[in-house]
Structures are given as C-alpha cells and as structure tokens.
Amino acid sequence: MPAKPRELSPALLRRVCNLQDFTFQSTAEVPELDEIIGQERATRATEFGIDVPYYGYNVFAMGPSATGKTSTIMQYLEQKAADRPVPSDWAYVNNFADPYRPQALRLPAGHGCELRDRLNGLLKHLEVSLPRAFEGEQYQEHRGRLVRELDAQRNAEAERLDAFVTQRGSALLRTAMGLVVAPVVGGQPLTPEQFQQLPPAQRQEIQARQPELQEEVERALRRIRDLEQAAQERLRNLDREIATATIARDFEALSQPYHEWPEIVDYLNAVQQDIVDQVDLFKARPQPESQDASDPPSLPSPVMNERRSPFDRYRVNIVVDNCKLTGAPVVLEINPTYSNLMGRIERRAEFGTLVTDLHMIKAGALHRANGGFIVVDARVILRQPLAWDALKRALRYGELRIEEPERQLGIVTVVGLEPEPIPLDVKVVLIGDPMTYYLLYAYDEEFQKLFKVRADFATEMPWTRENIEKVARLIRDRCEEEKLPHFDLSAVGKIVEYSARLVDDQHKLTTRFALILDTVREAAYWARHAGHTLVNAEDVQKAIDERIYRANQVEERLRERIVDGTIIVDTRGAAVGQVNGLSVLQLGDYMFGRPNRITAKTYLGQAGVINIEREAKLSGSIHDKGVLILAGYLGGKYAQDKPLSLTASIAFEQSYEGVEGDSASSTELYALLSSLSGLPLQQGIAVTGSVNQQGEVQAIGGVNEKIEGFFDVCRSAADGLTDEQGVVIPAANIKNLMLREDVVAAVAEERFHIYPVHTIDEGIAILTGVPAGERDADGQYPEGTVNALVDARLRELAQWLKEFGRQNGERKGAEADENGESAQKGEGEGG
Numbered sequence: 075m076p077a078k079p080r081e082l083s084p085a086l087l088r089r090v091c092n093l094q095d096f097t098f099q100s101t102a103e104v105p106e107l108d109e110i111i112g113q114e115r116a117t118r119a120t121e122f123g124i125d126v127p128y129y130g131y132n133v134f135a136m137g138p139s140a141t142g143k144t145s146t147i148m149q150y151l152e153q154k155a156a157d158r159p160v161p162s163d164w165a166y167v168n169n170f171a172d173p174y175r176p177q178a179l180r181l182p183a184g185h186g187c188e189l190r191d192r193l194n195g196l197l198k199h200l201e202v203s204l205p206r207a208f209e210g211e212q213y214q215e216h217r218g219r220l221v222r223e224l225d226a227q228r229n230a231e232a233e234r235l236d237a238f239v240t241q242r243g244s245a246l247l248r249t250a251m252g253l254v255v256a257p258v259v260g261g262q263p264l265t266p267e268q269f270q271q272l273p274p275a276q277r278q279e280i281q282a283r284q285p286e287l288q289e290e291v292e293r294a295l296r297r298i299r300d301l302e303q304a305a306q307e308r309l310r311n312l313d314r315e316i317a318t319a320t321i322a323r324d325f326e327a328l329s330q331p332y333h334e335w336p337e338i339v340d341y342l343n344a345v346q347q348d349i350v351d352q353v354d355l356f357k358a359r360p361q362p363e364s365q366d367a368s369d370p371p372s373l374p375s376p377v378m379n380e381r382r383s384p385f386d387r388y389r390v391n392i393v394v395d396n397c398k399l400t401g402a403p404v405v406l407e408i409n410p411t412y413s414n415l416m417g418r419i420e421r422r423a424e425f426g427t428l429v430t431d432l433h434m435i436k437a438g439a440l441h442r443a444n445g446g447f448i449v450v451d452a453r454v455i456l457r458q459p460l461a462w463d464a465l466k467r468a469l470r471y472g473e474l475r476i477e478e479p480e481r482q483l484g485i486v487t488v489v490g491l492e493p494e495p496i497p498l499d500v501k502v503v504l505i506g507d508p509m510t511y512y513l514l515y516a517y518d519e520e521f522q523k524l525f526k527v528r529a530d531f532a533t534e535m536p537w538t539r540e541n542i543e544k545v546a547r548l549i550r551d552r553c554e555e556e557k558l559p560h561f562d563l564s565a566v567g568k569i570v571e572y573s574a575r576l577v578d579d580q581h582k583l584t585t586r587f588a589l590i591l592d593t594v595r596e597a598a599y600w601a602r603h604a605g606h607t608l609v610n611a612e613d614v615q616k617a618i619d620e621r622i623y624r625a626n627q628v629e630e631r632l633r634e635r636i637v638d639g640t641i642i643v644d645t646r647g648a649a650v651g652q653v654n655g656l657s658v659l660q661l662g663d664y665m666f667g668r669p670n671r672i673t674a675k676t677y678l679g680q681a682g683v684i685n686i687e688r689e690a691k692l693s694g695s696i697h698d699k700g701v702l703i704l705a706g707y708l709g710g711k712y713a714q715d716k717p718l719s720l721t722a723s724i725a726f727e728q729s730y731e732g733v734e735g736d737s738a739s740s741t742e743l744y745a746l747l748s749s750l751s752g753l754p755l756q757q758g759i760a761v762t763g764s765v766n767q768q769g770e771v772q773a774i775g776g777v778n779e780k781i782e783g784f785f786d787v788c789r790s791a792a793d794g795l796t797d798e799q800g801v802v803i804p805a806a807n808i809k810n811l812m813l814r815e816d817v818v819a820a821v822a823e824e825r826f827h828i829y830p831v832h833t834i835d836e837g838i839a840i841l842t843g844v845p846a847g848e849r850d851a852d853g854q855y856p857e858g859t860v861n862a863l864v865d866a867r868l869r870e871l872a873q874w875l876k877e878f879g880r881q882n883g884e885r886k887g888a889e890a891d892e893n894g895e896s897a898q899k900g901e902g903e904g905g
Contacts, residue, residue: 079829079836079839079840080829080830081800081821081827081828081829082808082811082821082828082829082830083821084818084819084821084822086808086811087811087813087817087818087821087828088571088580088811088812088813088815088818089537089571089574089580089581089812090567090571091542091566091567091568091570091571093563093564093567095539095542096542096543096546096563096566096567098546098563099562099563100560100561100562100563100608101546101547101549101550101553101560101561101566102550102553102560104543104546104547104550105547105550106547106550106551106554107544107547107548107550107551109544110146110149110150111535111541111544111545111548111585111587112532112534112535112541112544112583112585113141113142113146113531113532113585115529115530115532116135116137116143116146116529116530116531116532117146117150117529119133119527119528119529119530120133120135120147120150120151120503120527120529121150121154122527123501123503123526123527123529124151124154124447124501126527130469130523130524130525130526131501131526131527132469132501132502132503132504132524132525132526132527133501133502133503133504133525133527133528133529134452134503134504134506134511134514134525134527134528134529135147135503135504135505135506135529135531136506136507136508136511136528136529136530136531137507137508137530137531137532137533138507138508138531138533138586139507139586139588140586140587140588140589141531141532141533141585141586141587141588142531142585142586142587142588143505143531144406144449144451144505146531147449147503147505147529148404148406148449151404151447151449151503152404154402154447155401155402155403155404155446155447156400156401157401158401158402158446159183159401159402159445160183160184160396160399160400160401160402160445161183161396161402161403161444161445161446161499162180162181162182162183162394162396162445163180163181163182163183163184163185163186163187163392163394163395163396163397164178164179164180164181164186164392164393164394164437164441164444164496165178165179165181165186165189165190165390165391165392165393165394166178166179166390166391166393166432166435166493166494167179167341167388167390167391167432168387168388168432169494170344170348174489174490174491174492175491175492175493175494176391176432176435176491176493176494177341177494178493178494178495178496179337179338179341179390180335180337181335181338181392182332182335183396183399184396184397184398184399185397186390186392186394186395186396186397187392187395187397188397189332189338189390190389190390190392192328193328193342193345193388193389193390194389196324196325196328197385197388197389198385199324200320200321200324200349200356200385201356201383201385203320204317204320204321204349204353204356204357205356205357205358207316207317207319207320208313208316208357213312213316216312217309217312220305220308220309220312221305221309223305224301224302224305227301228298228301228302231294231297231298231301232294232298234294235290235291235294238287238290239255239287239290239291240258244256244257244258244263244280244283244287245257245258245263255284255287255288255291257280313353313354313357314350314351314353316353317349317350317353317356318350321346321349321350322346325342325343325345325346328342329342329343345388348387348388349388352384355384356384356385386431386433389433391432391433391435393417393435393436393437393441394437394441394442394444401446402445402446402447403442403443403444403445403446403447404443404446404447404448404449405439405442405443405446405447405448405449406448406449407439407448407449407450408451408454409454410439410450410451410454410455410458410461410465411458411461412458412459412460412461412464412479412482413438413479414438414439415438415439415440415450415455415461415464415465416438416440416461416464416468416474416475416476416477417435417436417437417438417440417441417474417476418435418436418438418476418478419434419435419436419476419478419490419491419493420434420435420436421434422434430490430491431491432491432493435476435491435493438474438476440465440468440474440498440500441474441496443500444474444496444498444499444500445499445500446500446501447500447501447502447503448500448501448502448503449503449505450465450502450503450504450505451504451505451506452504452505452506452510452511452514453506453507453510455504456510459479460479460482460483464482465502466520466521466524468498469498469502469524470520470523470524472497472498472499473495473496473497473498474495474496474497474498475493475495476493477492478490502524502525503529504525511528531585532585533577533584533585533586534577534579534582534583534584534585535582535583535584535585536581536582536583537570537574537579537580537581537582537583541583542566542570542583545566545569545570545573545583545590546561546566548587548590548591549561549566549569549594552591552594552595553594553598556595558594558595558598558609559598559601559602559606559607559608559609560608560609561594561597561608561609561610561614562608562609562610564610564611565597565608565609565610565611565613565614567611568611568614568615569590569593569594569597569614570583571812572590572593572614572618573590574812575778575812576589576590578775578776578777578778578810578812579809579810579812580809580810580811580812581809593614593617593618593621596617596620596621597609597613597614597616597617598613599617600613600616600617600620601613622664625661625662625663625664626664626666628659628661629659629664629666629668629783632668633668633786633787633790636668636669636787636790637787637790637791637792641728642671642727642728643669643670643671643787644671644757645757645758645787645788645791645796645799646757646758646791646793646796646798646799647756647757647758648754648755648756648757649754649755649757650748650749650752650753650754650755651673651674651675651676651745651746651748651749651755652671652672652673652674652745652748652755652757653671653672653741653744653745653748653755653757653760653761653841654669654670654671654672654741654757654759654760654761654784655669655670655671655672655726655738655741655742655760655761655762656668656669656670656737656738656741656760656761656762656780656781656783656784656801657670657733657735657737657738657780658775658776658779658780658783665776665779666779666782666783667776667779667780667781667782667783667784668783668787669760669783669784669787670726670727670728670729670738671726671727671728672724672725672726672727672738672741672742672745673724673725673727673745674722674723674724674725674742674745674746674748674749675722675723675749676720676721676722676746676749676750676867677720677721677722678719678720678721678871678874678875678878679719679720679721679875680719680720680721680875681721682705682718682720682721682722683701683702683704683705683708683722683723683724683746684721684722684723684724685697685698685701685724686723686724686725686726687725687726687729687733688701692729692730692731692732692733693732693733693734694732694733694734694735696734696735696736697733697734697735697736697738699736700735700736700738700739700742700764700765701724701739701742703736703739703765703766703767704724704739704742704743704746704765705718706767707743707765707766707767707768707769707834708746708868710767710768711769711861712861712864712865712868713868715853716868716869716872717872717875718868718872719868719871719872719874719875719876720750720868720871722746722749724742724745724746726738735774736764736774737762737763737764737774737775737776738762738764739763739764739765740761740762740763740764740765740771740804740834740837741761741762741763743765743834744761744834744837744838744841747834747838747860747864748838748841748842750863750864750867750868751842751860751863751864751867752863752867753842753844753860753863754842755841755842756798756840756841756842756843758788758796758798758799758800759798759799759800759801759802759827759829759840759841760780760784760800760801760802761801761802761837761841762774762777762780762801762802762803762804763802763803763804763807763831763837764804765834769833769834769835770832770833770834771804771805771806771831771832771833771834771836771837772804772806773804773806773807773810774804774807777803777804777807777810777811778810778811778812778813780801780803781801781803781811781813781817781828782813782814782817784799784801785801785817785820785826788826789820795820795825795826797824797825798827799826799827800826800827800828800829801827801828801829802829802831802837802840802841803828803829803830803831804830804831804832805830805831805832807830808830811828834846835847835848835860835861838860839860842860844858844859844860845859845860846859846860846861847859847860847861847862848861849861
C-alpha cells in the first residue's frame with residue numbers, strides 16, 4: 075500500500091488577516107490617506123516624465139481597468155501642479171494689418187480678464203466722449219473756418235475761370251455732365267443747332283478757341299480738386315488731432331500697468347492708432363434701438379442679427395483665463411474630440427448666412443492645459459476623427475493651431491479666420507491598457523517619439539502591515555466622502571482577505587481599488603439595512619455573497635444539470651481511463667469552476683495520442699501543445715527500450731464549446747495511464763494542473779474557483795460529501811489558495827481533501843491508491859506498481875504490433891509467390 079498522501083491543512087487553504095496587527099477599533103480613528111497605494115513604479119515613472127523638460131517625454135499610464143490609473147494620475151498631478159507657477163492667460167485680438175488672421179496675445183497670469191474689463195470700460199467711455207468731442211463749439215468753429223476757406227478758394231477759382239472764358243467770347247455752363255464751354259453771340263450762349271447755322275468762317279474761329287478754353291477749364295478743375303483734397307486732409311488732420319487729444323490720456327493710463335508686457339502695449343497703441351485712423355466711424359453717437367410700445371418684447375435669439383458697435387473690433391477675446399488657478403492647470407478631457415481638444419471657430423446666423431469673427435474663437439482642452447498637464451483616455455481619443463493626429467502635430471511642433479475640421483479634410487476652400495498659433499508647453503498623460511500601448515508602439519512611429527515614458531500600473535502589492543493600514547485609510551476616506559458608516563476591525567480584515575482573493579495570492583493584495591471600493595459601498599448598504607452603526611465582517615461577507623448571487627445563475631444551472639445526470643460527472647466510485655478535470659468559465663465579471671469528465675482509450679496502433687477536440691476543431695493551440703507533451707512524456711519514460719506502439723484517444727466528454735489552456739494536461743495523462751495500466755481512478759477526486767515532458771506538475775490559474783466548483787458539485791449530490799472527495803492541485807499553487815470559509819471548514823472536518831503534488835507519480839498514486847514505482851538498478855519498475863503495469867502494457871502492444879507485422883509480411887509474401895506461379899503458368903499455356 076502506498077504511504078498516505080500529503081494533504082493540506084486548513085491553515086494553508088486561506089490566509090486570515092491578523093486583527094492584532096491593527097491599532098484602531100474602526101476606520102473613524104485612522105488618519106486621512108495622503109499618498110498613493112501600491113503604485114511606486116508608476117508614480118516614479120510619472121514623476122520622471124513630468125519633471126524632464128525635454129521634447130517627447132510625455133507619459134503613457136498603462137494598466138488594466140479598475141487599477142485607479144486616472145484617479146492616481148490626477149491626484150499626483152494636482153500635487154505637483156500646486157508647486158508650479160500659474161501660466162499666462164491668452165487672448166485673441168484684431169490684427170489690423172490682416173483681419174483674417176487674428177493675433178494671439180500673451181497676458182499676465184490670471185490678469186487677462188482684468189485687461190479685458192478695463193479695455194471694455196475704456197471703449198464704453200469712448201462711445202460717449204469721442205462723439206462729444208466732435209460736437210464741441212471749438213471743433214465746429216475750426217471745422218467751419220476750414221470749410222469757409224475752401225468755399226472762398228473754390229469760388230475765387232470759379233470766378234477767375236468765368237472771366238477767362240468770357241474774355242474769349244464764350245460762356246461756362248454747368249450741366250449734369252459737368253462744366254461745358256459754349257460760344258456766345260449777342261450776349262447769349264448758342265445751342266448746337268444755332269452754332270451750325272453760323273457762317274463757316276465764324277464757326278472755324280470759334281472752334282480754334284475751343285482747345286485753349288477746354289485746357290484752361292481742366293486746369294481750373296484740377297486746381298479745385300487739389301483745394302478740396304487739401305481741405306479734406308486738413309479736416310481729417312483736425313479730426314485726428316481731436317481724437318488723439320480725446321483718447322491719448324486714457325490709453326496712456328490703460329497701458330501703464332503693462333509696461334513689462336510689450337505685446338500688450340503694442341496692441342493698445344495699435345488700437346489707439348486705428349481709432350484715430352477710423353475716426354469717422356466714431357463721430358456719431360450710437361442710437362438706441364427703438365421699439366413700438368405696442369410690439370411684444372423681443373427675446374434674444376442666436377440666429378437674429380444684433381446691432382454691432384464699431385468699437386467691437388477692439389475688444390479682447392480671452393480664450394484662456396487662469397484667474398482662478400493657484401498653480402499649474404491639470405485638465406482631464408473626457409471627450410477629446412478634435413474641437414474639444416484643439417479649439418473651434420463658432421459661427422452665428424445673419425440674414426440667412428453664417429458669419430464669424432475673432433470673438434467666436436473658442437479654446438480647447440490643450441489651451442486650458444497649456445503650461446500644465448492634460449490627461450486623456452487613449453482609446454477614446456483614437457476613436458475620434460482627426461483628434462489623435464492633431465494632438466501629435468501639436469506636440470511635434472509645439473504650437474496650438476485652431477483650424478476648422480473642414481480645412482483639415484480639405485473639403486472647404488472658402489475664406490475664413492486663421493488665428494495665429496499659440497506656443498504649446500504641456501505634458502500629456504495618456505491613460506490606456508497594455509494592448510493599446512503595444513499596438514501604438516508597434517505601428518505608430520510618432521508615438522515612440524512623443525510618449526517616451528511608460529508608467530506601468532501594477533495590479534497587486536505585497537500583503538504587509540503598512541499596506542493593510544493604507545487600505546484602512548482608503549476605506550476611511552471613502553466613508554467620509556460618501557457619508558458611509560465606518561468599518562470595524564473585523565470588516566477591515568474581511569476586506570483585506572477579499573483583496574487577496576481577487577489576486578489569488580496569500581502574499582499579495584489587489585491594487586484594483588475600484589473593486590474594493592464597490593465592495594465597501596455594498597457592505598455599507600447591507601450594514602444600514604441591518605441597522606448596524608458600524609460595518610462588520612458579516613456585512614462585508616453579505617455584500618460578497620450577494621454580488622456572487624447576482625451573477626451565478628449559469629453556474630447554478632450547470633450544477634443542477636450535473637446533479638440530475640444530464641451532464642455526466644461521477645463524484646464517487648472508480649473507473650478505468652476516466653477522471654474529472656476542472657476548468658474555469660468567465661462570464662463578464664464572474665468566474666467559476668466546473669468539473670468535466672475526461673476519458674482516454676488506448677489500443678494497438680502507431681497513431682500516437684489523438685486529441686479528439688483538435689480533430690473536431692474545438693481545441694486551442696495551447697491545449698494542443700499540452701496534448702503533444704503527453705507523447706513526449708510517455709516516450710521519455712517508457713520507450714527507452716522499446717518502440718512506443720499505441721494509439722490513444724482523449725476527449726472532453728459532453729464538451730460542445732472550444733477548449734483552451736493546458737491546465738488539463740496532467741488530468742489527460744492520468745486518464746491515459748489508467749487506461750494503459752487497467753487501474754481505476756477515484757471519481758471523487760478531481761484534478762487540475764499542467765505537466766511538462768519531465769512529468770513535473772506545473773501551476774495553473776483559477777485554482778480557487780476550480781476547487782470550489784468541484785466542492786459545490788460534491789456537496790449538492792444526493793448523499794452530499796462522502797469524506798473521500800477532494801482535489802489534486804499543483805504544489806506550486808499552494809500560495810494561491812484563498813478558499814471560501816465553508817471549503818476550509820469541510821477540510822478541517824476531514825470531509826473534503828486538498829492534495830498538492832509535484833509530479834505525475836505523486837498524483838497517480840493518489841488517484842489509484844497504488845504506488846507509482848521507480849526504476850531499480852536494472853531499470854525495472856517494482857512489480858504491481860502503476861509504472862510497471864503501464865510499461866508491461868506498452869511492451870505487450872509493441873510485441874503484438876511486431877508479431878502482427880511479421881505475420882502480415884509472411885502473408886503478403888505467400889500471396890506474392892502464388893501470384894508469380896500463376897503468371898508463369900499462364901505464359902506457358904499461351905506459348
């Protein structure tokens with residue numbers, strides 16, 4: 075009889091949080107969490123990326139969902155941003171040299187609105203003071219004097235021209251076509267008909283004088299035009315002098331605080347000069363809009379034309395206002411479309427058409443983050459047309475250019491605004507999963523140059539006293555923020571144990587705190603439901619159980635099918651070539667284990683091990699590899715002194731979906747050895763574990779779900795647990811055990827058993843109750859052992875195959891001889 079197999083004690087099946095390590099009675103007593111938990115690698119990488127001032131050192135925060143990437147990054151950036159200076163404000167103003175290209179204006183940090191309001195106040199003042207200046211008596215008297223001088227000069231020139239024309243026997247007539255010289259006879263100007271009736275000699279004399287007269291008229295007209303132009307220039311100069319005298323002192327006062335900002339001073343000087351140059355626009359007072367008292371009051375409408383003030387061209391459009399910041403900006407852009415990211419140029423409807431101006435330029439998220447940080451979800455921005463290329467272009471050239479999407483696509487060629495680009499100084503943090511990072515790195519060359527820092531977020535952290543205290547502080551913060559009841563010691567311990575279960579490790583805790591905090595909220599709900607002032611361990615367990623119940627309907631239906639015999643799985647007795655394997659199914663956020671009957675048949679042949687799942691195209695590549703390893707194991711262990719002459723078929727019974735993974739390879743090998751040796755396998759013991767060609771059993775995933783799945787099937791059977799049931803697992807998976815408390819209790823009562831194994835020999839001895847056996851000095855296995863029976867069977871199959879081949883060869887030889895003799899006889903008769 076083999077020695078009693080090693081079983082795991084209850085203490086090894088689940089790590090229990092030691093409540094003696096805590097120095098508090100509830101989370102209400104712990105301090106606030108002021109640091110990031112379990113992400114030292116990611117925070118160091120992020121710190122490096124945001125501190126390095128060189129091109130391309132932007133950050134890609136990589137990790138699976140629920141690891142707190144976004145909240146961690148935002149918390150860290152806000153801490154760093156608080157110590158950095160507030161960046162400059164930015165505005166767009168009129169470019170008087172080219173109105174279609176508005177000028178970008180850098181403004182003092184947080185003082186952009188102040189400049190805008192002061193300038194608006196000045197312009198409002200000028201709407202009254204400037205027209206008033208042109209209504210004054212001094213201006214009107216000066217202007218009248220200039221007009222009278224022009225009239226006198228114009229009249230003098232006209233009188234001189236009249237005298238000149240009269241002296242030469244003609245008259246100067248003023249018609250709709252202008253000045254006309256007509257001949258005079260008898261003191262009366264002649265009509266064209268009367269002129270034709272004159273004698274030819276007189277007509278010739280008159281015609282000879284016409285060129286001189288016409289030339290003098292033209293000279294006189296030019297002199298009059300010159301006088302008018304000179305007068306108009308003197309009037310314009312007068313208007314400029316009045317305008318300058320009216321506004322100069324105001325603009326000087328407005329410019330005074332910005333003497334260290336030459337761009338602002340230059341713009342204010344340009345505004346002042348343009349008002350002087352365009353003074354005719356401002357000489358009249360703005361008229362208030364009149365409305366008939368009987369008309370209903372009009373409502374503001376974005377599609378109605380509103381009366382524009384000529385002073386609007388000077389107003390400042392503040393696109394970035396940092397007046398509320400105390401440090402560098404941190405922007406989380408949750409919808410990074412092209413317009414939301416890069417800014418846009420809006421339009422308004424006027425008289426059936428869409429118009430725009432510089433005041434309808436709107437900033438994007440990159441403008442608001444300029445001088446600080448912006449956080450963007452990588453997968454979201456990749457789904458937005460034009461957004462990803464626009465972000466890369468802005469980072470590559472270090473400028474923010476607001477362009478309409480239609481221009482980017484090249485489908486619109488109409489004239490529009492082209493705002494001056496704004497210099498860009500920002501650190502971008504992309505949030506994404508590992509697959510997105512690797513795909514971008516492999517297929518986007520610019521990505522490698524622009525995102526040189528990878529912040530890799532971990533999914534687990536060590537189970538240490540320090541980290542447990544941080545988890546307690548995390549729970550405390552959430553309770554305070556969301557007004558939840560606090561957790562007592564037992565509840566915190568249960569949360570810690572659940573955290574370890576999420577990563578299937580007795581020495582690790584999960585860093586997917588979104589899952590932990592969901593459990594915190596649900597436990598708080600059940601605590602209130604039960605009337606508890608503090609959340610206790612039972613409330614936490616209730617939350618976990620209820621979450622499982624909401625998701626495990628499929629698991630229960632499968633278990634019912636097993637219990638009622640629809641799905642054939644034996645949990646008692648023994649059978650040759652048949653064993654219960656364990657698999658895991660993932661349905662959304664819920665994963666559970668289930669047993670599968672695996673059978674093997676061996677017989678004479680040379681086809682080797684046939685994977686029926688593979689032949690039916692229901693097997694994945696990893697499962698195929700696991701089956702191929704079985705042939706290597708059999709050959710290495712038993713075919714050193716004989717050929718491996720067998721055909722074996724392996725199948726997952728009642729499996730109608732794909733099979734993937736190698737965790738059943740040891741199970742399949744046990745079924746093969748049973749079929750070859752003829753020894754039955756205990757059906758109450760399920761098996762999981764992969765195997766290599768050396769016969770070593772290797773670790774697998776989902777060990778807790780697999781054990782619990784088989785335990786639930788055994789417990790649900792008609793006669794329940796038989797005290798002989800259990801599971802064989804790889805010894806390497808002991809550290810991954812965080813089993814349910816009811817499973818641990820059943821093991822403690824010796825009603826269920828967990829057997830760790832290192833090799834196939836250990837496992838086959840447990841399943842058959844027969845020692846595996848090791849070769850002696852002569853290379854022979856001890857008689858009656860599993861290996862001896864398998865070796866004998868394989869030798870027997872080889873001999874049968876050899877004998878079959880010899881007999882088959884002799885039969886074929888005899889048939890060939892008979893055929894030869896018949897042929898010779900036929901030739902003789904034919905001759």
